[in-house]
Amino acid sequence: MTSTTPGRLATPGAPTIGVFDSGFGGLTVLRALLRRMPQARYAFLGDTARLPYGSKSRRTIARYAAESAQFLVNEQGAEFLVIACNTASALALDAIQDAVPVPVLGVIEPGAEAARAASKNGDVLVIATDATVRSHAYAAACQKRGLRALEMACPLLVPLVEEGWLSPVPAAGTTQAASASAQADDPQKEAVTEQVIRIYLQQLREQAAAAGLTPDTLVLGCTHYPLLRALIEKAVSPGVRVIDSAESAAETAAKQLAARLGNIAPEGETKLRCFATDSIEKFERLGSRFLGRPVGTVELVDLGG
Amino acid sequence: MTSTTPGRLATPGAPTIGVFDSGFGGLTVLRALLRRMPQARYAFLGDTARLPYGSKSRRTIARYAAESAQFLVNEQGAEFLVIACNTASALALDAIQDAVPVPVLGVIEPGAEAARAASKNGDVLVIATDATVRSHAYAAACQKRGLRALEMACPLLVPLVEEGWLSPVPAAGTTQAASASAQADDPQKEAVTEQVIRIYLQQLREQAAAAGLTPDTLVLGCTHYPLLRALIEKAVSPGVRVIDSAESAAETAAKQLAARLGNIAPEGETKLRCFATDSIEKFERLGSRFLGRPVGTVELVDLGG
Numbered sequence: 001m002t003s004t005t006p007g008r009l010a011t012p013g014a015p016t017i018g019v020f021d022s023g024f025g026g027l028t029v030l031r032a033l034l035r036r037m038p039q040a041r042y043a044f045l046g047d048t049a050r051l052p053y054g055s056k057s058r059r060t061i062a063r064y065a066a067e068s069a070q071f072l073v074n075e076q077g078a079e080f081l082v083i084a085c086n087t088a089s090a091l092a093l094d095a096i097q098d099a100v101p102v103p104v105l106g107v108i109e110p111g112a113e114a115a116r117a118a119s120k121n122g123d124v125l126v127i128a129t130d131a132t133v134r135s136h137a138y139a140a141a142c143q144k145r146g147l148r149a150l151e152m153a154c155p156l157l158v159p160l161v162e163e164g165w166l167s168p169v170p171a172a173g174t175t176q177a178a179s180a181s182a183q184a185d186d187p188q189k190e191a192v193t194e195q196v197i198r199i200y201l202q203q204l205r206e207q208a209a210a211a212g213l214t215p216d217t218l219v220l221g222c223t224h225y226p227l228l229r230a231l232i233e234k235a236v237s238p239g240v241r242v243i244d245s246a247e248s249a250a251e252t253a254a255k256q257l258a259a260r261l262g263n264i265a266p267e268g269e270t271k272l273r274c275f276a277t278d279s280i281e282k283f284e285r286l287g288s289r290f291l292g293r294p295v296g297t298v299e300l301v302d303l304g305g
Numbered sequence: 306m307t308s309t310t311p312g313r314l315a316t317p318g319a320p321t322i323g324v325f326d327s328g329f330g331g332l333t334v335l336r337a338l339l340r341r342m343p344q345a346r347y348a349f350l351g352d353t354a355r356l357p358y359g360s361k362s363r364r365t366i367a368r369y370a371a372e373s374a375q376f377l378v379n380e381q382g383a384e385f386l387v388i389a390c391n392t393a394s395a396l397a398l399d400a401i402q403d404a405v406p407v408p409v410l411g412v413i414e415p416g417a418e419a420a421r422a423a424s425k426n427g428d429v430l431v432i433a434t435d436a437t438v439r440s441h442a443y444a445a446a447c448q449k450r451g452l453r454a455l456e457m458a459c460p461l462l463v464p465l466v467e468e469g470w471l472s473p474v475p476a477a478g479t480t481q482a483a484s485a486s487a488q489a490d491d492p493q494k495e496a497v498t499e500q501v502i503r504i505y506l507q508q509l510r511e512q513a514a515a516a517g518l519t520p521d522t523l524v525l526g527c528t529h530y531p532l533l534r535a536l537i538e539k540a541v542s543p544g545v546r547v548i549d550s551a552e553s554a555a556e557t558a559a560k561q562l563a564a565r566l567g568n569i570a571p572e573g574e575t576k577l578r579c580f581a582t583d584s585i586e587k588f589e590r591l592g593s594r595f596l597g598r599p600v601g602t603v604e605l606v607d608l609g610g
Contacts, residue, residue, distance in 0.1 A: 049361060056354060057583055159464045188504055192497060199493055278362055 014271070015261055016041040017253070018078025018102075020068050022051040024276075024283050025158070025223035026084025027290035029107065032250030033082065034272075034291075037257065041271040043076035047303065049278030053087040054131030061088060062095035067303045073100040076273070080260075082253050083107065084246070086128055086222055090137035103256065110252040111219050111245030112141035112149075118241045119147060119217040125204055125240075126151040128221030129158065138221050150208050150215065154200045154222075161224045162286060165189035166231065190231075197228065197235045205237065219243045227290065274298045319576070320566055321346040322558070323383025323407075325373050327358040329581075329588050330463070330528035331389025332595035334412065337555030338387065339577075339596075342562065346576040348381035352608065354583030358392040359436030366393060367400035372608045378405040381578070385565075387558050388412065389551070391433055391527055395442035408561065415557040416524050416550030417446035417454075423546045424452060424522040430509055430545075431456040433526030434463065443526050455513050455520065459505045459527075466529045467591060470494035471536065495536075502533065502540045510542065524548045532595065579603045 017040050019030045024046045033042070047053075047068050053061045065088040072078040081104045083089045083096060089106030097104045115124045126138040130153040142149035160166065167190055208215050218240050220226060226244050233242050276283045280298045287295035322345050324335045329351045338347070352358075352373050358366045370393040377383040386409045388394045388401060394411030402409045420429045431443040435458040447454035465471065472495055513520050523545050525531060531549050538547050581588045585603045592600035 049365065052357075060354065060583065155468055156461075156464050156470075159461050163460055165461075186504075188500075192500055192504070195493075195497055195500075199491075199497065278365070 014039055014041050015079045015257065016043055016077050017257070018042075018069070018072030018076060018081045019044045019084050020047070020065070020072060020081065020088070021045075021083075021085040021223060022047050022053040022064075022088060023085075024048070024287045024290055024295075025161075026246075027287055027295070028223050028226040028246040029082060029084035029249055030272075031290065031292045032244075032247045033253060036250055036254040040257075042273070043072055043078055044272070044274045045072055045076075045301070046274070046276045046283055046298075048276045048280075048283060049303075052129075052131075053085065053091075054129045058091045062092040064303075065092040065096050066099035069096045069100045069104070071275070071301060071303060073102055076275075078102060080253070080257055081105065082249060084223055084249065086132040086137075086245070087135075090132050090135035103260070105249060105253050105256065107223070107245045107249040108137050108141050108221075110248035111221060111243060112138060112145060112147070113252070114243045114245070114248035115142060115149075115217050115219050116145040116147060118243055119215075121214060121216055122147045123208070123213040123215040124149045124217045124219060125208065125215045126219045126221045127154045127157075127200065127204070127225065129153060130155050132221055138219065148213060149219075150204070150211060150213055151221070152200065152204045152207065154197075156196050157200075157228060158222065158224045160193045160196060161227050163189075164286075164289070165193045166228060193228070194231050194235070197231050201232075201235050215240065217241050217243060219245060221245055224290075272296070275301045277301055277303055319344055319346045320384045320562065321348055321382050322562070323347075323374070323377030323381060323386045324349045324389050325352070325370070325377060325386065325393070326350075326388075326390040326528060327352050327356040327369075327393060328390075329353070329592045329595055329600075330466075331551075332592055332600070333528050333531040333551040334387060334389035334554055335577075336595065336597045337549075337552045338558060341555055341559040345562075347578070348377055348383055349577070349579045350377055350381075350606070351579070351581045351588055353581045353585075353588060354608075357434075357436075358390065358396075359434045363396045367397040369608075370397040370401050371404035374401045374405045374409070376580075376606060376608060378407055381580075383407060385558070385562055386410065387554060389528055389554065391437040391442075391550070392440075395437050395440035408565070410554065410558050410561065412528070412550045412554040413442050413446050413526075415553035416526060416548060417443060417450060417452070418557070419548045419550070419553035420447060420454075420522050420524050421450040421452055423548055424520075426519060426521055427452045428513070428518040428520040429454045429522045429524060430513060430520045431524040431526045432459045432462075432505065432509070432530065434458060435460050437526055443524060453518060454524075455509070455516060455518055456526070457505065457509045457512065459502075461501050462505075462533060463527065463529045465498045465501060466532050468494075469591075469594070470498045471533060498533070499536050499540070502536050506537075506540050520545065522546050522548060524550060526550055529595075577601070580606045582606055582608050 083106045089108045093106045133151045133153040139149045283298045388411045394413045398411045438456045438458040444454045588603045
């Protein structure tokens with residue numbers, strides 16, 4: 001493994017938190033982490049050269065994810081890893097944990113835990129990518145907590161978010177974020193996204209009814225979906241609570257870090273470095289929309305084939 | 306390079322035509338080839354483990370495409386290669402030609418040639434994936450022929466096709482193809498696809514008007530788009546001819562092969578083998594919809610990293 005940026009981020013004081021995704025959707029998790037722990041240092045890696053993980057085999061995903069985790073720990077000095085990718089969390093969490101000597105947190109367990117806290121009757125819906133649904137990782141994590149979960153893949157939602165067919169999420173008011181979301185202003189386009197969400201949720205309701213479930217909680221099991229949260233909340237049945245696994249993972253990470261390290265001393269400005277294995281341009285163009293603030297310069301790293 | 310299927314297809318008599326795509330969209334080109342040359346042998350390779358090529362760098366795409374071409378020629382005995390992938394045709398045709406000692410035909414030149422034959426006033430529109438548009442390969446091929454081309458990326462169309470949000474294309478009436486398209490029967494879903502196409506084409510018309518073009522021809526520059534042909538023809542301005550680059554490439558391939566080999570003697574049933582580097586399941590499930598007949602068993606090959 002070679003890197004064009006061999007420098008380490010870690011210095012005494014603030015810990016470095018490594019955040020990993022196959023693409024840049026995981027920036028929604030980083031956004032939630034930044035809100036809770038602005039005083040930490042962050043190294044984010046998007047394995048954009050090899051995405052999407054969703055269509056790959058478990059063995060391939062495990063190898064890619066382990067290499068990415070090793071880059072963040074060995075080359076960027078991360079002392080805690082958040083796997084901000086549902087597919088990698090579902091299929092490769094053990095492989096990642098075996099590959100690095102630091103604590104590793106995925107998004108699925110925190111999402112299921114938040115669903116347990118939110119649901120009154122134990123019937124839960126999960127929407128996610130095809131690969132996450134096929135892994136049944138959410139269903140298993142929910143079942144462990146006594147919940148009954150129905151999962152459905154919504155493959156059109158990621159491309160709709162990446163195309164920007166939605167209103168800008170209220171962000172930190174930066175010009176870069178505003179310009180990244182500029183194309184979203186067409187109400188015709190957002191209407192398409194709303195209709196796609198309505199069709200998926202209608203299908204999900206029918207499946208739930210057929211399975212004898214009366215769900216009161218919907219888990220957003222993909223790191224792209226927080227950008228659709230407002231539209232999804234408009235489309236769910238009355239009384240259904242929407243759980244954002246990105247927020248849940250950030251909250252769990254903050255608690256685990258506080259337990260391990262105590263409160264982190266404030267250190268002035270947040271330190272953030274973003275790395276990608278390819279497609280820097282798309283990352284820089286779209287990343288701000290996910291992060292809610294400029295991602296800055298994205299550095300290219302080569303993790304091999 | 307190792308292969309789990311070292312057997313060769315070539316035997317005296319019918320030539321083997323290798324057809325290559327990063328995924329299975331290129332099956333629309335194979336479908337058009339089968340209609341014109343049912344007596345040939347075919348080896349189709351979808352490099353599904355490493356798709357989508359569109360988000361990768363030119364160097365990476367060239368390496369993947371060359372390895373794929375070598376598999377078809379060296380291990381499957383292909384005597385003629387059709388690159389049924391717009392991204393690989395746009396970015397790696399020279400690299401592929403350098404990697405194998407057989408004739409190589411891409412989809413872009415035939416598409417541009419068909420546009421030249423169809424257009425009366427020389428103003429042409431091209432819709433394609435983001436990567437194909439960014440390469441400007443169609444614009445260059447059109448310009449060489451004295452055409453003025455305006456290209457636009459339509460990134461939502463591939464996922465809409467792969468989700469099956471469209472009516473089944475009239476196929477060879479096989480039960481497998483019918484079942485692969487079963488979920489398309491929901492008119493709400495097809496209405497979404499129609500609306501997405503309308504929005505893209507409206508945008509394209511506005512851009513053409515702003516550029517002072519009065520296009521009379523629209524090129525489908527992605528091998529997924531033939532499945533949307535009927536919807537696209539409904540949405541274009543009156544008098545605009547729709548050119549399918551998959552059909553154009555098949556026609557050119559048939560002519561070149563006839564010129565090289567003479568007429569191919571009929572040999573009974575068509576011989577077809579399909580290979581993929583990963584995701585056999587999705588290939589088998591969706592492939593029939595693209596091919597218009599059952600793809601049969603898809604064989605897994607390992608081309609490395």
